Amino acid sequence: MTHLNTDHLTPFGRVTSETIVRAAEQFGTPVYLYDEAVVVRKCQDALNMPNAYGLTVRYAMKANSNRALLQLINNQGLSLDCSTLNEVRRAHTAGIACDRMMLTSQEVPAGKDRQDLETMIREGLVYNICSLRQLKLIADFSVKHDQPMSIRINPGVGAGESVTRNTGDKYSSFGIHMANIEKALDVIHEKGFRINQVHVHIGSGGDPDMWRENIDRELMITEKYFPDAEIVNLGGGFKEARMPDETAADIQELGYYAKERFKDFYRRTGRKLHMSIEPGTYIVANAGYLVTSVVDEKWSGPTGFEFIILDAGMEANTRPLLYGSRHPFYVISNTGKLLSSEFDLSTMKYELDYRVVVGRCCESGDSQSLDYQGHIIPRTMANPEIGDYVVIGGTGAYCSAMSLYNYNSHVQAAELLLREDGKLKMIRKRQTLNQIIHNEQNL
Numbered sequence: 091m092t093h094l095n096t097d098h099l100t101p102f103g104r105v106t107s108e109t110i111v112r113a114a115e116q117f118g119t120p121v122y123l124y125d126e127a128v129v130v131r132k133c134q135d136a137l138n139m140p141n142a143y144g145l146t147v148r149y150a151m152k153a154n155s156n157r158a159l160l161q162l163i164n165n166q167g168l169s170l171d172c173s174t175l176n177e178v179r180r181a182h183t184a185g186i187a188c189d190r191m192m193l194t195s196q197e198v199p200a201g202k203d204r205q206d207l208e209t210m211i212r213e214g215l216v217y218n219i220c221s222l223r224q225l226k227l228i229a230d231f232s233v234k235h236d237q238p239m240s241i242r243i244n245p246g247v248g249a250g251e252s253v254t255r256n257t258g259d260k261y262s263s264f265g266i267h268m269a270n271i272e273k274a275l276d277v278i279h280e281k282g283f284r285i286n287q288v289h290v291h292i293g294s295g296g297d298p299d300m301w302r303e304n305i306d307r308e309l310m311i312t313e314k315y316f317p318d319a320e321i322v323n324l325g326g327g328f329k330e331a332r333m334p335d336e337t338a339a340d341i342q343e344l345g346y347y348a349k350e351r352f353k354d355f356y357r358r359t360g361r362k363l364h365m366s367i368e369p370g371t372y373i374v375a376n377a378g379y380l381v382t383s384v385v386d387e388k389w390s391g392p393t394g395f396e397f398i399i400l401d402a403g404m405e406a407n408t409r410p411l412l413y414g415s416r417h418p419f420y421v422i423s424n425t426g427k428l429l430s431s432e433f434d435l436s437t438m439k440y441e442l443d444y445r446v447v448v449g450r451c452c453e454s455g456d457s458q459s460l461d462y463q464g465h466i467i468p469r470t471m472a473n474p475e476i477g478d479y480v481v482i483g484g485t486g487a488y489c490s491a492m493s494l495y496n497y498n499s500h501v502q503a504a505e506l507l508l509r510e511d512g513k514l515k516m517i518r519k520r521q522t523l524n525q526i527i528h529n530e531q532n533l
């Protein structure tokens with residue numbers, strides 16, 4: 091078991107129990123807290139991934155689209171992977187230029203959206219064609235402006251942490267499936283435009299061996315079908331370890347493998363391909379904490395459970411309900427004593443300290459202690475008093491960005507950044523009830 095400095099919540103970050111109490115007292119709970127030092131380190135690690143002929147790292151902004159985080163990550167030298175026109179617009183309003191972004195989307199922009207898309211592409215946005223319809227609709231524009239395009243291929247083999255996060259097999263509608271590759275090539279040849287990038291994203295958080303296998307598959311697809319391609323984009327999806335018993339993908343090792351494969355490709359074909367990756371989870375997941383207060387407790391009898399009721403739940407972190415994801419728990423007294431940490435449970439009496447963490451939503455699935463079928467699975471943790479804090483770790487990716495935040499009219503929580511100098515900066519205000527109802531109309 092990892093030995094823990096009693097003050098630090100995790101072995102890898104700078105957040106301490108003092109930071110939690112300071113955040114809660116200054117800004118209230120529930121509140122998301124991100125550790126700048128972790129984000130910076132992860133950006134640098136990604137940029138240092140071994141490669142043969144150059145690397146572009148695009149942060150998948152869907153993981154967490156907070157303006158200040160986008161600016162921080164962009165300042166580190168990462169570009170962006172956007173999945174909607176609005177994500178491009180949002181990043182643009184944060185001061186990020188279109189030539190730092192790539193759009194990989196299920197949308198088929200029409201009208202004003204289409205005009206905007208064309209303007210963005212002319213300003214340097216990389217358009218990643220994801221369907222035959224998108225391909226046909228962009229062909230004439232591409233030829234007219236001599237603008238090469240990227241293409242997303244569904245290779246028919248994928249891997250995700252759950253079936254719902256596999257984006258590379260026959261159950262997935264993302265990209266042009268290999269079954270349709272000839273149709274796509276017919277359009278490309280008939281119209282005479284250039285595909286300069288091949289993109290495959292097989293899923294999120296899947297088996298790293300599958301990610302490695304995809305490198306070979308994607309290079310094979312590039313060699314066989316896309317003679318003009320100069321860039322091979324391997325997608326995101328690196329498995330991250332949120333819990334102490336999980337193992338993260340080793341991106342150094344994956345990079346070494348990719349480097350050798352890209353060199354082989356050059357030896358075979360004389361083509362030096364630039365490599366691109368799109369990590370989301372890897373950059374922000376373990377930089378994030380959801381800080382909550384204990385508001386109540388309940389007991390469902392001798393064969394039941396001890397419930398700890400927090401002032402946030404599924405509306406702030408939907409991942410347990412959606413995927414059965416486990417997140418580390420830290421229990422901190424309101425005076426700042428670390429009562430238990432997922433990374434060192436050696437002082438806990440296992441069966442006596444089994445507890446279930448729930449939120450305030452009127453929904454049985456509003457628990458942070460669920461398996462992937464929605465069953466309650468108690469977790470070992472200290473017994474907090476009302477007013478103490480339960481911090482949910484690993485919540486930097488797909489939590490704030492993918493939450494059900496207005497369910498039961500709960501307001502969206504504020505977001506804070508723990509700066510490298512130790513100061514706390516609010517990077518999003520707490521939403522108000524008025525903002526929730528702002529667009530509603532009377533009968």
Ligand SMILES: Cc1ncc(COP(=O)(O)O)c(C=O)c1O
Nearest residue numbers: 150291294326327368369370371
């Ligand atoms: C096209 C694409 N790229 C990158 C990502 C980022 O994946 P992850 O957060 O697992 O790294 C996703 C996530 O779904 C995606 O769809």
